Amino acid sequence: MTTTFTRRDFLKLAGAAGAVALGTRFVAAKNGRAAAPSLASRAAGQTAGNWIATACNMCGGQTGVLVRVDEGRVAKIEPNPDNPIGVANVSTDFWRWKNTDGAAMCPKGNAGPMALYDPDRVKTPLKRTNPEKGKGVDPGWAAISWDEALNTIAAKLRDLRDAGEAHKLVWFSEDHSFVDIQKDFTELYGTPNYHNHSNLCDVARKASFKLVVGDERPLGDFANARHILLFGWNPLSATKWSHLPRIFTRAIENGAKLVVVDPYLSQTAARAHEWIPLRPATDGALALALAHLLIKWNLYDQEFVNNWTTGFDDFAAFVADKTPEWAEQITDVPAATIRRMARDMANLRPAVVDVWSGPGQHSNAVQGGRAIAILNALLGNVDRPGGLINPERKGPARQKPHGPKIAQPRLDNLNLYPFGHGSGVYTEVLQSIVDGTAAYMPKIGMVIFQNLVLSVPGTDNVIEALKKLEFLVVVDTMLSETAEMADIVIPGTTYLERYDLTTNWVTWTSVSLRQPAVEPIFGQLPEYEFVVEVARRMGLKDADDKDFFTVGRISGQPVDSTQAWYEEYLSEQLLKGGPKISLDDLKALPGAVWIDPKGTRYEKFKDEVHLPDGAQTKTGYAIVKSADGKTILGFKDDRGAAHKPDGSALDVPADAKMDDKVQQIILDKDGKLWGYVDAKGILKGADGSEKGFRRDGKFLKGWSTPSRLIEFTSAQAAARKDRNGNAIDAQPVYTPRDWFPNADFPLYLINWKESSHTHSRTFNNPWLIELMGWNRLAINSVTAARLGLKDGDEIWVESPYGKAKALARVTQGIHPEVVGWQHGFGHWGLGHIAKGKGTADGSFNKTISDPISGMALHKEVCVKVYRV
Amino acid sequence: MTLKRTLYALAALALLFGVWGVLVRLTTGHENAAYGSYVVWGLWVAMYLFFVGISAGAFMFATFDYLFNIPLFKGTGRAALWGALVTLAAGLLSIWFDLGHMERIWEVYLFRNPFSVMAQMVWGYTLFGAIALVSLILVIQSEKSAWLKPLMIVGLFLSVFLSGGVGALIGVQAARPYWHIGLFPAQFPVFSLASGAGLMLVVVGLFGATDDARRPQQLWVLGLTTVVLQLVKIYFLWADFSQSLYGGIPMNVAAVNEVMFGTYWWAFWILQIGLGTIVPLVVLVQPKLAKHNGWAGWMGVLVLVGFAVARANIVFPALTVPELEALRTAFNDPRLGYSYFPSLMEWAVTLGIVGLANTP
Amino acid sequence: METSLARASLYNFLAAAFGDPPTPQMMEAWVKTVPGLRPAPLDEMSQAYTRLLVGPGADYAPPYASLYLNPSSNGKPQLWGAAAAAVEALYGEAGVEIAPGQPRVPDHLALELQFMQHLCAREADAEVRGDSAQAVEWRERQRAFLRDHLWPWLPQFVARLSNTQDEARAVYRALAAFMLAFVQSEVADHG
């Protein structure tokens, strides 16, 4: 077409072209000295290096940020519109709003420079000189060289391992950064005791949703919903990732109704159309009553329930007597209100129901969470627009190292928690150390960016447990209360000084890079390099006696620099994972983020599972399994010959199990076992993992549950026992939590998080302390009047496990039987700003977890409150 | 003269303390001041109001001698002028230390904003100070100078307008209903005269010439003046408070409540009303006591103390009431609080200034 | 003068097409100007714009010269570099600097196109004022800029952009082809 064009033609066309409106792409250059630019000015940068795209880590949300660096110093942090985290939750919104500077950033993100330049940061390795350990005991820190610190730690670890006690290393770490390298280390070292943060956060939610919709962390598509019901979640303030509040305010703008169920009038409840206060940990009962009404009134999505779920009839029978009146007795929510809620959520579709850590940190959390998750299924709104979406995840791929076989059990007895999480169970490890009931006593502790003392329930217990370790290493930027218990403290890096690959908090895959905006400001080793360096000094090799920490993961060549080695390590994860690009490519991408161009896909459960080309389907074959039925050894054809999965002949062991009820066996074109369809029509792979199910002659993907359907009634739950050996109900029953108020301790004590702080770690940030400087105890005005308390009074808060002073905040915004406050205050360490502000909520608890998921029970506490 | 000596000793001590305070002020700026951004004016501003009030009042009394030639007050004029000058210096010093940028005070003289009441006050007091100084020099040289009378006339006008102006300085602030009351600026000239009378009581009663036969009579007249002015002062207080309380504007009511029942209720009831008003009233209506040097002089001291507290009770209460209630908890910083008690540095500087004023 | 103004106009048109998200007005002008271009729904166009010209993603065709031209130590193209700096210096010499809100990397396609428009407009202005010496000078600048900066990477960019399917992207393919042909004719004309 264009080849036929002449120059003359082009100039003719100029007429039409001229009609295009003209933006200002240039301005006249100014003479003389330019006025000083803004801190955030992009114009100010003379070189491209001045703006560095990276990801925030002031909380776990990983919002994309741009960091302005001037003369080697971080000057300002701004939102990064190229990173979906901070812009939008679903990709269609992201494509629409991206590059419109549509990003946002919460106060913690804005306060990042103060975390970097915190005057109380540790800058050099420290050694304890006072052997006595305890709360408030001065460790007598002495600064030591990096060499001494690394050699000491390496020697201790080597000695332990040489003594055949590698399993006695216990490791705790934050979960949003460089966890892979830590796992690698523990696996190569030979300890089963690697734990990370998740079980202090939301593993009950994970278990609930996994059981019902087959996904640990579905995300609500709130922007497209017309009715949003939240149980115990404060997303507008406990921001987590910065686009979160906007998807709610956009939804409200579009006419959605927001209803929040929470004992406390959170910021989210304050912005909601309705706040439903209730007794803590009774959310499950409320959800059951709502389910009862939806079914009774025939307001549930029958098409969806019939086609995509299982166990509905049993569930319907189960909730037949879960009337609003029944729930009112339990929850203190009026039956009439429950009826109105049910009617609204049925009428305003799409409707979405979500839950987070409010009900999630009680002993009955998993079943309660299931009841809530099930509401989404009744509303026909799982993995659909405006509903609860199962995100696709194709992030960096961790390459499992080949470590020694570990014979010893995990200290946290994770296998006894039927739906526990890979992050482990902090409370069980620590409590068993204190009680002496542990399978064996650990000797060396390694704690990386975890302030166990203030973040695990039962403060004094945690301190006792840490005291019993022979050698404790804490890596942190601050001298936290946990660092106070350490033998060696290693100065950490903030997120502005290090690498990480962070994956999605959005409904499609993205991988964003965290990269050093500035060099570590005291020349300290970033944590991953610290791990590598310790491993190198120990001479740690893999089970084949091959070097791991010295050989480049891609080049296969020895790499001297730990940083270069780690960059290759990350590159390998990227190249072998979803992005299929190198670290350098990722850096070059706008915003330093890789985004799966496929974007958000809805109704993935309808995807077909395609058999490989040339696949042969056989009937009358059987699957040969090992004696315990767990491993697939091969298959037996219709003539009785047994084959290994690769097609070669198989000697069937005497105790092998023969599964001849399989409907079909699928061989690939070379006759190798590709998969099979079991008796129930579930399509499984050659390793027994579920891939889909058969319907109308096609294989559909369905959900990642054993039945490949959404499970109202959970057979897999019923098949297991909880940590205490009790049976688990197949139905999402409401069972009262274990600890209730009584005459001595008449009030429920809950805690929450707000936008001003993260966990227990931002309390030395002076900007954030100016926002929220104290966690006063919220008390309902009626309760306060009964107790003779006034706003601002100094009070005692007492539980059987602890007693501390606090300040009262008299409010209308909390259930009268409940008192509560913001989590994370009450430091006696950390730094001069954090010290002495507010009250630590963990000191009133037992060190205990929910028996199904291993979730730490931060909120199952009862107290009494009285004036000082 | 032991009293005088004691006083000098005390003044020297205060001065020493003040030197420390000034050093702290000059080296650390405002970091050691206790006021903040909400209670943004503190002791130094109150003291400024107090001192310039006395100064104006003292000048008024000087006119009794040099302008109106009242026989009874012949000879007291020099002391009054001296007092006016010293207290003016003290007042200006006090407000100067209060500035964020002391070195920029000259900016005010550039006539940048002639409509700012504060600028008007600075020019006015500078002129007033000059007049008082020239008058004093003239008086010292010869009381018969032809310039004295015109100077006195201008000075008298200034003393009335300026003390009213100080009232207007804060009275024009519609943002602070407690200040923005009809009669508010009007009371300031009366206060000036009253505090001038107080000062004269002190000067005549405690430091007057022992051989002057007119002294008891002077004291009696000063005493009666004080009594009358105290009554007027009570009337103004009643007018203020009743307007505030009956008007019912929340910020206003809160401010009055703060004065009467707040943290420093005792300063109001005991110092300002009790010792500063009622006691002098009761004492000075009795001719015998009023004519007594010591009684009259000490009543003068009490009147001045009462006024100092009264000035503070004008400045602070309006500031201790949030302009928007929710500001109390919006942002946490010691500078963003609503309570105020002067810091050691502030006391030091103020005491130093008082000491300095006493030294002459 | 007419020629320089017409050329300026075309450069402006192209700068807008590759530098701004699509609008109905732009679509209208495209249909009128670019032969064979069929309009697509605006929503799809906006998404196509982001995917193709803003990125990231598999279809991203970075509109930065340096990513096509820069040889670099590790074999990966890198943004900025000497060429981009030279372009920025040329902007300065011609009396303009990048306006707020525009890409801060000077070798962005839209900036380079707009710069050509500026040079053409200045030429026209000189002609109107009868200052032929200056007009020649502006013309010389155009020639140098085309030869050294705009042309060398344009075919690669267009090739990368053309390597995509679907309706909305067809619009950008057509625009790219049009641009390539025009700039090619410019290069030919300027020798």
Next chain:
Amino acid sequence: MSNPATATVDRRTFLKSAGAAVAFVTALNTEPGRAVAAVDDRLAAPPSVEAKKGSDTLLRMQAELQRALQKKPGERRWVMVIDLRKCVGCSACTISCVAENKLPPGVVYRPVMEQEIGTYPNVTRTFLPKPCMQCDNPPCVPVCPVEATYKDENGVVVIDYDQCIGCRYCVTACPYAARTFDFGATYTRGTAEAEGVIVGQATADNYERAANFEYREAYARAGRDESPIGNVRKCHFCLHRLAEGMLPACTTTCIGRATFFGDANDTDSLVSELVASPNVMRLKEDLGTEPRVYYLT
């Protein structure tokens, strides 16, 4: 002119394109020459930026900002609109402002005020961000003895840090408590100096003492008495960002998208639309201050 191609360009076409080109030259404001005068300026279409209802508010506001910046300062009317229904009380604006303007302890331009309304269980909380109202009738301006604070050509109430004597008269005059005084403190003050162990004040201070760029001047809080220490400080709608085509920091960072900014003289602008909402209000209207900050309730 000698190019034969011109012959094929008809007059109409030429004029159109000439219009665009000359408008561009004019925008450059360099050597206007006769060309500008020669062309009928009705043909020089004003630059328009596409911004429609329904597009992302930030995109729209940015486009409108560009448009407004092309006007003369006196012709635009910066206003801020804050939608209290969308404010989630997170205080991101407060802190982004602290970061942008490098505010020291106790100096705050935009606190978020919180209030509880109602009785349990019918109760809610409101969050009200409070920047300077940039009053059209500002009580703080006439009181200043040195005219260090005034309404600038954009209608924003500004402070000349080099002129302000720090008397704080304006602070008492402001009915909104929008002004705070810079006492000279730093956040890191009072940090123990554990030699070689923790960072300590000296290093950390370094960041706090780095210059901000308020009013497009580099103000480092370097010494004891150097401005802005000893000055009154306040929100200035991020004039230094506006000058570079960036929205105020609070507007950009807002995670509830509750803050809007723009030129109310532009009848097509988002803020003009919002200001005309039925649910609009301003603080303390009875004082006649005519605030330029509007709230939607």
